[in-house]
């Protein structure tokens with residue numbers, strides 16, 4: 580998988596979080612500093628397990644990064660800072676924000692911040708060049724597809740982010756994906772392409788639903804998302820809202 584990254588799985592499984600939140604511990608071999616990505620929800624036992632994982636390797640947490648602000652990734656950020664003393668960095672928090680393309684160096688480890696908005700406006704992925712891995716948070720998951728969390732999420736931004744990730748696979752900078760939920764993704768290129776194709780198919784289905792007379796997001800969900808469990812229809816409705824917004828923003832062929 581990855582020589583530098585290990586996963587500590589948080590026990591918060593649900594239809595939205597799959598097996599639970601993946602908290603990633605990343606460190607350069609031989610270094611005493613570790614970076615923790617997404618400490619997860621406020622779960623004291625989980626945070627203790629993450630710190631134990633770091634300390635068992637003879638390391639300390641030197642930096643915490645957040646892929647985005649959703650509670651299942653970031654709720655424990657302040658508490659984790661109290662426990663470790665390590666700074667917490669993310670995008671859109673208004674202080675010490677990560678920047679697009681920023682190279683983050685910790686104890687010989689190098690990570691590159693890649694802006695991947697769309698799931699949320701503050702979503703970032705982190706490239707681990709030495710292992711050709713991309714830590715994607717919720718932008719690409721280990722199983723299934725993700726939600727564009729409208730109104731903060733934005734489909735056009737999300738498609739651009741997927742193309743950015745696809746380009747990183749085409750240049751050989753990214754081979755695999757370490758996602759925020761679900762298992763390790765071995766073939767990042769295939770998965771990025773699948774995500775783009777899936778979004779295009781859903782858009783075609785939404786266009787067809789509108790042509791068939793559906794007018795509300797709920798009606799579109801009932802037609803287009805009939806194949807997904809009802810427990811995630813709330814999330815599907817957000818995705819449909821994002822798609823309706825996208826279709827309104829795109830210049831029509833008739834114009």
Ligand SMILES: [Zn+2]
Nearest residue numbers: 647649698717
């Ligand atoms: Zn999320």
